[in-house]
Amino acid sequence: MADSFNYRELAERYGLEPLPENVLRLARLVTRQEADLDEMTWVIAQDATLARRLVRAADPWTENEKDCGVVAVRAALLRTGVRCVLLLAMSAPLTFALARTFHTMLGLELKNLPPEWEPPFFGEQVLCVIGFSGKAAGKLFLRLSPDGARRVAAAMLRVEPEQITRDADISDAIGELLNMVTGNLKSNLCDSGLDCELQTPSVGLTRQFEIEAVPGGGWERAVFHAPGIMLFVDLTVNPWGS
């Protein structure tokens, strides 16, 4: 297509935010299946947070988490495999997108809790799932209590929770929220060369949840908290889905 519209100009005009440069670079390296480990190690080592998460993913019981230099990153990379890197790299923009969505649409400040702080979550949960398929394949899961889901829907529609009387209103609001977050993830994947299409969100109630990673993919969990709401987000992705 003749690019008579300059993307940078359009992005500026529309107020679009680009993917962080290191994530984009890393994703492009992962996309090439014969990725250069040295280059990948170097890019990861430049991002202290990502390096720490990779080292931790390679060895959850490590006591030497502070050593995230090139040697430690390379060893972790060899241990986890390249697929894990994309998952970790995409998790940070995903967390940001979720927090921004809650802040913008609901006026709620989400606090990101470490997964090990996860309290037991028994009983009925509202589960929303959106899949994506293409060069990258995966699923994004969002879980929260029925009461939390009602609060979220009410905040989105600017009404009191008691005014939400139809389950369909809750399902639609939760589905649309996750759609916003997954749309952001899909855009990041596409801009990294991993074209994919979103599926329609499905929302339902469940008493048991056990994540099933997509074939060949890894998974990552994040836990968030806002007043009266505990939110669990699981992402599974295989960067070489097709």
Add this chain to the structure above:
Amino acid sequence: MPAKILSVDDSQTIRRIVGGVLFPYDCILYEAANGLEGLVAARREKPDLIILDISMPVMDGISMLTHLMEDPELKAIPVLMLTAVSDHNNVVRIAHLGARDYLVKPFHEARLLEKMSQLVPLRKKSAPLPAG
């Protein structure tokens, strides 16, 4: 004459938010849950502005936009994309197709109002006349 605005989104929540933003204004809001319904409504009502999502069942927003721009009676209607999808290829493709503006979800209601106002004149509803 009140402005006629068509909101095309498979999420009723989004259509209600759009309705809430427009409530203080003298306008008629039409709603459609997918691109096909949107096209039917656009042909029937000839709205002054279309607010269009991309990811929808039955017919997506890009297909609807393509049909709108191929129709001599509809192609002049300004289209504001309101979508969570913002990747390079889609943004450029949509600009090529002729959408007038783009707002990425999540969005601030004030920003949506600002963008709609740039595409169609919006007048506040006049206060009711005092009795007597």
